[in-house]
Amino acid sequence: MFEQTFIRLALIASVATGAMLSVMGTYLVIRRVVFMGLVLASAATVGAAGAQLFNWPPELGSIAASVATALGLGAIQRPRRISAESIMGWAYATASAATVLILAGTPGAGLDELHLLYGNLLAVSVSHAVGLVVLALVIGLLQILFGRRFLLVTFDPEAAQVAGVNTTFWSLSMNLLIGIATAAAVHEIGALLTFSLLTLAPTASLLAMRSIRSTFGMSAALGVVLACLGVVVSFHLDWPPGPTSVALLAVSVPLAAVVGWLRDTVPKIGDKPDAPDSAAH
Amino acid sequence: MTAEPVLIGRTLSLGYNQHALIRGLSFEVRRGEILGIVGPNGSGKTTLLRTMLGLQKPLAGTVERKASLAISYMPQRERIDAILPVTALEVVLMGRSARAGVLRRIHSEDRDVAQRALALVGGEPLGNRLYRNLSGGQQQRVLLARAIAADSEMLVLDEPTAGMDVASEAAMIAFLQELNRSQKLTIVIVTHLLPVVLNLASSVMLLGTHSILHGPLDEVLQEESLTELYGVPVHIGIIAGKRTLVVGRPGDHRV
Numbered sequence: 001m002f003e004q005t006f007i008r009l010a011l012i013a014s015v016a017t018g019a020m021l022s023v024m025g026t027y028l029v030i031r032r033v034v035f036m037g038l039v040l041a042s043a044a045t046v047g048a049a050g051a052q053l054f055n056w057p058p059e060l061g062s063i064a065a066s067v068a069t070a071l072g073l074g075a076i077q078r079p080r081r082i083s084a085e086s087i088m089g090w091a092y093a094t095a096s097a098a099t100v101l102i103l104a105g106t107p108g109a110g111l112d113e114l115h116l117l118y119g120n121l122l123a124v125s126v127s128h129a130v131g132l133v134v135l136a137l138v139i140g141l142l143q144i145l146f147g148r149r150f151l152l153v154t155f156d157p158e159a160a161q162v163a164g165v166n167t168t169f170w171s172l173s174m175n176l177l178i179g180i181a182t183a184a185a186v187h188e189i190g191a192l193l194t195f196s197l198l199t200l201a202p203t204a205s206l207l208a209m210r211s212i213r214s215t216f217g218m219s220a221a222l223g224v225v226l227a228c229l230g231v232v233v234s235f236h237l238d239w240p241p242g243p244t245s246v247a248l249l250a251v252s253v254p255l256a257a258v259v260g261w262l263r264d265t266v267p268k269i270g271d272k273p274d275a276p277d278s279a280a281h
Numbered sequence: 282m283t284a285e286p287v288l289i290g291r292t293l294s295l296g297y298n299q300h301a302l303i304r305g306l307s308f309e310v311r312r313g314e315i316l317g318i319v320g321p322n323g324s325g326k327t328t329l330l331r332t333m334l335g336l337q338k339p340l341a342g343t344v345e346r347k348a349s350l351a352i353s354y355m356p357q358r359e360r361i362d363a364i365l366p367v368t369a370l371e372v373v374l375m376g377r378s379a380r381a382g383v384l385r386r387i388h389s390e391d392r393d394v395a396q397r398a399l400a401l402v403g404g405e406p407l408g409n410r411l412y413r414n415l416s417g418g419q420q421q422r423v424l425l426a427r428a429i430a431a432d433s434e435m436l437v438l439d440e441p442t443a444g445m446d447v448a449s450e451a452a453m454i455a456f457l458q459e460l461n462r463s464q465k466l467t468i469v470i471v472t473h474l475l476p477v478v479l480n481l482a483s484s485v486m487l488l489g490t491h492s493i494l495h496g497p498l499d500e501v502l503q504e505e506s507l508t509e510l511y512g513v514p515v516h517i518g519i520i521a522g523k524r525t526l527v528v529g530r531p532g533d534h535r536v
Contacts, residue, residue, distance in 0.1 A: 030365050073523060146386075148378050155375060156361050162334045162354040163379035163431060212367050 001235050006122050010241065014227035015126045015131035017185040018197055020139045022205075022223025025198030026177045026216055030154050035088040036073060036175075037198035040182040043069035043192040044097035046239060047183070062183040069095075070179030074172045085151065099104050121129040121241045124188050135184050139177055142215075153211065187225075193242040197223050200249040204256035210263065222252055284312040287350050287435060288333060293330045293342035302328055303380055308486065308495055312434075314469045317478030319496070320488030321511060326471045329488070330439055333469065337410050350383055353428035355438045358420045363413035369423045370408040374401055376427035398430035399423070413475065417444040419492055421453075429460070434459075435467040450474075454481045478502065479517065479524040480502070 001007050028034050047065025054258075060161035076087065099203065101130075124132075143150075152160045153170045161167045185194045205219035230245025286309040296302040302325035310316055310333075318326050321492035330345060332338040344408055346352075350416060353376065373395040381391075385526055401404050402422040407415060412423060428436050441457075442450040454477060460466050472478060478485060478498070485501040487494040489510045494501045506517035507526075 030362075032362065032364070145384060149383060151365070151367075152375055152379055155372075156356065157358060158334075158336055158360070159354045159427075160375075160379050161336060162352050162437070163376075164351075165379050206364070207367065210366055211370065212365060215366055260392065262505050 006124075007231065007235060009124045010121045010130045010231045011128065011228050012129045013132050013188050014231055014245070015224050016129070017181075017189050017194070018201070018223035018225075018227035019028075020136040021185055021194060021197035021218045022201035022219040023216055023222075024139065024145055024174075024181050024218045026202040026205065027150060027154055027174055028178065028198060029202040033084060033088065034199040034203075035085055035092065036070075036178075037182065037195045038191075039073065039088050039095065040066050040089045040179055041194045041198075042092050042099065044183040044186040045152070045177075045191055046095045046099045046102065048187070049099045049106070050090075052106050053102060059187060061181075063180060065095075066179040066183035066186075067176060070175035070182075071172055074166075074175040081263055083086070087257050091103060114123045121189050121193075128188055132184060132188065132277035137180065139181055142177065146173070147216075188243045189245075193230075193245055196246040196249045197227065199225070200253055201247075204252040205248070208256040208259040208263070209254065222249070226252060253275060284314065285347070286310065287312050287347040289345045290333070291343050291345070293332065293344070294340040295325055295332050295337075296340055297328070299340065303488065303493065306493055308340070310435075310467060310469060312467055313461065313465050315457070315470065315483045316486060317482030317483055317484070318469065318471045318488065319473065319475055319478050319484045319502075322473065322492075324488040324490065326473070327439065328489055329486075330437065330469070330471045334437060341371070350435060351431070351433040352435045352437055353431040353433035355424045355428045355436065355441060356419075357440045357443060358417060358424060360439075361420075361421075361424070365413075367412050368409055369404060369412050369415065369419075369426075370395055370399065372412050372423050373426045375431050376429070376431040380431050395426070395430045397425040401460075402426045403430060403452070418446065418449045421445065425453075432456060433466075435469070438470045440470065440472050440474075442472065442474060444462060450477065475502070475507070475525065475526050479526065 024035060025034075028037050043065045044062040047061035047063070049061075050065065051058045051061025073091065078082070110255070149165065149170050152165055153174070157167045158262045180192055182198065185197070189197075196237040202215075202219045204222055205215050209215040209218050226248040227245045230248050231241045233239065233248070234241040234244040288310040290306060290308045293306040294301045294304045295306070302323075303484050306329070312373055318329060319396055320326050321533060328337065332339050332353065335344070353403060370392075374391060374446045376398070377391040378385075378394060396408065397406070404419065404422045407419055407423060412420065412514070415423065421444070425438070425441065429440070432449050439458075442453050445453065457468060457470070458481060461468055470478070470481065479502060482498050485494070485498050487506065487510065494506060504517055506514055507517075511528070516529075518525055518527060
């Protein structure tokens, strides 16, 4: 199967999207805003649909819509009466409805446009695969350089702000990266797999891992391995690749929960029992 | 000689959505002072604290900080979502990295400072344990160590003894006094626990519904003012050298 060019390109796209989405998605899961992944994926599709109306490149529409949504969701002041999820729910419903309505009103919108919107992993072009790899490398580099800042504003943004960290800038930067990665991925792998890589791989990793470094590492590993495995399995079983990868990611979550439970309940050899809490002096 | 002011509030109105909880408040926090901010629920303690820290804009008035004043903030531990699998030592190191440049890596010197800060608060054995698995009191100490590790001139603590047992609370008070004395740290503490302020603060800001009292501890925290503020008889006594508080039922004249 690996002699086939389209399979090799699908695997390259899987590696790139699996790595960048699962790493950036870890921040979404930690910040408890996983729904934002779905909103961004939907924004990418509405952007692509909107671009059809004006005969613009759909990639441009996707990226513009995703970035605007990511920045908008980061900058918006949440009213005290509703939760952040409510705003995400509104954004998701709006984007989904707008996609359908725009497509319905676009003359000649058909299967090709739907593939464009929802992705087809087996139809990734060389230029798009190269673009995804470059983007994944850039995001990886930024994560290495600024990951500590991203964690600061994720763990305790107020204390970070008091200490002089520009939390608005770093939060928006984080959202911007997630928005760009999502927009780029949706075209190639579809909204469903994009959302799953953003949320399921980090969720499984958080359930199984016990350190921040291993959480990010395992998240990236799960994203890459399961996305690629999905391509291989789908090839042999003649299944659609995106949903196959999603199914594997979904199975990884309860398995990771079992691993985490075992790690919590089975003490390591040599572990000492916790000392009782003692006073400061 | 009176110490220089490091934080000055001028004719502040504080609140949310144009609804003022506090009006016309002016104050100064002086270097080396331990200021306790107390008051009943809803009196605006947290709003005042957030305004002092620059986390919230006042409805009117201004807050001026001494140039380059470095502040460390210890929030209530409930405000921190402990989903992140970080160790206690990594939390303390965040106090260092928040102050460091964007691209600066954590050095062994930072680790030493963080270890020392943890040791200062009695949290040395907690270093490698996950923050989320610690008890409430242990988490408070780790957050205090993070604030100390940042090497700031001013510590701002929001309910630092909330959820602590009496031994841990007494130890925290003694520790903060020692920190203030030995390192000349300015400390601002918000709490609803009056005994903590009685035994720790050098000055007090007492936030009431209709009035705000600010001044030296002994002038502000008097039985009359507390009785009027809380609407129940409040008596201040000294037991074994420590000030304590006895509260009667509404309508009682004797406690």
